[in-house]
Amino acid sequence: MTNIESLTSVASQVRRDIIRMVSQAGSGHPGGSMSSADFITALFFKVMKHSPENWSRDGKGNDMFFLSIGHVSPLFYSVLSRSGYFPIDEMAQFRHYGSRLQGHPCTEKGLPGVYMPSGSLGQGLSVACGAALGKKLEKDDRYVYVLLGDGESEEGQIWEAAMFAAHHKIDNLIAITDWNGQQIDGNVESVMGLGDLKAKWEAFGWDVLVADGHNMAEILNTYDKAKELSGKGKPVMILFRSDMGHGVDFMAGTHKWHGKAPSAEQTEQALSQLEETLGDFKLIEK
Amino acid sequence: MESKNFVNRGNKDTRSGFGAGLTELGRTNPKVVAFCADLIGSLKMDDFVKENPERFFQCGIQEANMIGAASGMALNGMIPFVGSFANFVTTRVLDQVRQCVAYGNTNVKIAASHAGITLGEDGATHQVMEDIGLMRMLPNLVVLNPCDYAQTKAATIAAANYNGPVYIRFGRPAVPNFTPEDQTFEIGKAVKMVDGKDVTIFATGHLVWESLIAAEILEQEGISAEVIDIHTIKPLDIQAVLESAAKTKAIVTAEEHLIAGGMGELIAGVLSRNTPYPIEFVAVDDRFGQSGTPARLMKEYGLDSENIVSAAKRVISRK
Numbered sequence: 001m002t003n004i005e006s007l008t009s010v011a012s013q014v015r016r017d018i019i020r021m022v023s024q025a026g027s028g029h030p031g032g033s034m035s036s037a038d039f040i041t042a043l044f045f046k047v048m049k050h051s052p053e054n055w056s057r058d059g060k061g062n063d064m065f066f067l068s069i070g071h072v073s074p075l076f077y078s079v080l081s082r083s084g085y086f087p088i089d090e091m092a093q094f095r096h097y098g099s100r101l102q103g104h105p106c107t108e109k110g111l112p113g114v115y116m117p118s119g120s121l122g123q124g125l126s127v128a129c130g131a132a133l134g135k136k137l138e139k140d141d142r143y144v145y146v147l148l149g150d151g152e153s154e155e156g157q158i159w160e161a162a163m164f165a166a167h168h169k170i171d172n173l174i175a176i177t178d179w180n181g182q183q184i185d186g187n188v189e190s191v192m193g194l195g196d197l198k199a200k201w202e203a204f205g206w207d208v209l210v211a212d213g214h215n216m217a218e219i220l221n222t223y224d225k226a227k228e229l230s231g232k233g234k235p236v237m238i239l240f241r242s243d244m245g246h247g248v249d250f251m252a253g254t255h256k257w258h259g260k261a262p263s264a265e266q267t268e269q270a271l272s273q274l275e276e277t278l279g280d281f282k283l284i285e286k
Numbered sequence: 287m288e289s290k291n292f293v294n295r296g297n298k299d300t301r302s303g304f305g306a307g308l309t310e311l312g313r314t315n316p317k318v319v320a321f322c323a324d325l326i327g328s329l330k331m332d333d334f335v336k337e338n339p340e341r342f343f344q345c346g347i348q349e350a351n352m353i354g355a356a357s358g359m360a361l362n363g364m365i366p367f368v369g370s371f372a373n374f375v376t377t378r379v380l381d382q383v384r385q386c387v388a389y390g391n392t393n394v395k396i397a398a399s400h401a402g403i404t405l406g407e408d409g410a411t412h413q414v415m416e417d418i419g420l421m422r423m424l425p426n427l428v429v430l431n432p433c434d435y436a437q438t439k440a441a442t443i444a445a446a447n448y449n450g451p452v453y454i455r456f457g458r459p460a461v462p463n464f465t466p467e468d469q470t471f472e473i474g475k476a477v478k479m480v481d482g483k484d485v486t487i488f489a490t491g492h493l494v495w496e497s498l499i500a501a502e503i504l505e506q507e508g509i510s511a512e513v514i515d516i517h518t519i520k521p522l523d524i525q526a527v528l529e530s531a532a533k534t535k536a537i538v539t540a541e542e543h544l545i546a547g548g549m550g551e552l553i554a555g556v557l558s559r560n561t562p563y564p565i566e567f568v569a570v571d572d573r574f575g576q577s578g579t580p581a582r583l584m585k586e587y588g589l590d591s592e593n594i595v596s597a598a599k600r601v602i603s604r605k
Binding site (some may be wrong): 058107120127134137 | 353
């Protein structure tokens with residue numbers, strides 16, 4: 001298989017994991033998890049240098065990934081588990097009492113791969129800036145990645161961090177925005193218009209790339225370009241155009257699946273559209 | 287006022303104690319880094335910045351971002367101090383402190399200057415008197431409130447040596463500097479300043495000196511007051527509190543903070559869950575501050591030695 005075929009196949013399983021986790025828990029956030037699934041799969045399975053089996057919270061010698069939009073935890077848990085951070089069947093514990101897979105990611109339970117709690121929005125870019133500067137102090141030449149949401153970018157702290165990153169020339173930082181155009185109350189432009197998002201990041205002193213977040217070849221190509229742009233005194237932002245709920249017809253393109261679990265019937269219908277490529281995790285028998 | 291029993295080596299601001307501690311850490315611990323939100327001079331961070339430019343990160347007027355960035359850098363093994371006015375690193379950024387510092391349990395040291403009413407002339411917008419309550423409610427966070435220059439310097443060094451998030455609170459005005467120059471600061475260990483038997487005054491921050499003066503006034507009136515410096519609000523030295531309370535059976539707490547959420551309520555809670563004794567709070571009762579000199583404000587808001595003396599007499603009459 002080519003890289004593209006193999007990543008597409010992993011992404012299909014990741015989407016199944018998302019649906020099955022949220023369905024079993026009876027709650028969670030499938031919409032944004034599905035819109036980010038392709039480019040985050042590419043990041044974990046092809047782009048990043050990381051050591052799932054030997055993970056430590058200092059991230060030394062590895063690329064670090066921060067999830068600022070903590071509510072897309074189903075996606076995060078799936079890519080972590082599928083790339084070897086923890087057993088696949090643990091996904092069945094999502095949102096259960098005592099689980100390491102909390103509703104929003106935390107560090108307190110010791111789940112490998114989670115560097116910082118997230119859930120309250122707007123904070124991840126600041127954290128990533130600090131981690132990236134820390135890598136520079138430690139002479140560690142690896143990258144720091146962070147995933148933001150477009151709705152999340154309504155938070156003022158995002159723009160504080162944007163200014164800070166450019167001012168301090170944090171050029172080992174590659175930020176990604178899931179530009180799916182939806183948030184809880186509706187279309188982003190109707191809820192709180194972001195205006196020209198690309199121009200905004202450029203005006204803040206970033207190198208900005210815009211790409212199709214569901215085209216695997218374009219995704220890989222864009223990460224390559226981002227790495228080429230890095231190390232030259234400017235932080236890099238990738239704006240991935242995407243569809244909320246991508247991969248399942250009745251979930252796609254609407255804010256209605258931001259934070260809702262599918263019924264048993266809808267779960268079946270959704271899974272019929274997503275190929276099982278790596279073997280599903282075992283559900284907990286009720 | 288002068289003390290008979292304690293030597294004031296000359297008035298000094300506690301924020302300069304922080305600055306001196308940070309400067310020393312800069313020279314001795316290469317992992318210590320600092321962030322500041324446009325207040326280097328106010329926080330007395332100038333020497334650290336000058337001597338360690340590569341380990342200092344100017345954040346501009348971005349407190350929320352500063353808290354997040356410091357927590358991210360702490361992951362790499364650095365020991366970040368973030369400095370601003372107490373109001374701006376607590377009430378303004380409570381959620382950031384909660385998620386990335388306390389819940390994330392990152393090794394961040396929050397240095398909070400100009401705390402309390404003694405900030406003085408700037409007025410209520412800057413005079414935070416809610417910070418102890420807010421910070422002590424957060425799990426994992428250690429809360430320090432040293433009383434003078436020397437203790438603040440020692441507390442700063444102790445904070446760096448402790449592995450975990452710490453909130454350290456200090457102030458703006460020059461106040462007596464009377465605790466030992468080369469003390470070891472033990473987090474969570476209360477310091478008995480004066481031994482007494484009729485009443486215990488648990489004091490923190492600037493109110494420790496006022497309590498020492500109060501004890502001397504009480505002594506002249508035949509009342510023996512014990513004074514205990516609670517420099518660590520959290521974890522509270524529960525043993526020290528219970529032992530002294532069992533001895534004197536009458537308690538006064540003294541702090542530059544609101545009653546709500548303050549050390550007084552904390553100690554009252556501990557006593558009521560063990561053996562309750564009468565208690566009086568010397569603290570600010572549900573109101574904002576205002577402009578004025580520190581001394582005038584301390585008097586107006588009931589935070590000086592005179593008020594501690596009256597509280598002690600009141601509580602003894604309730605025994």
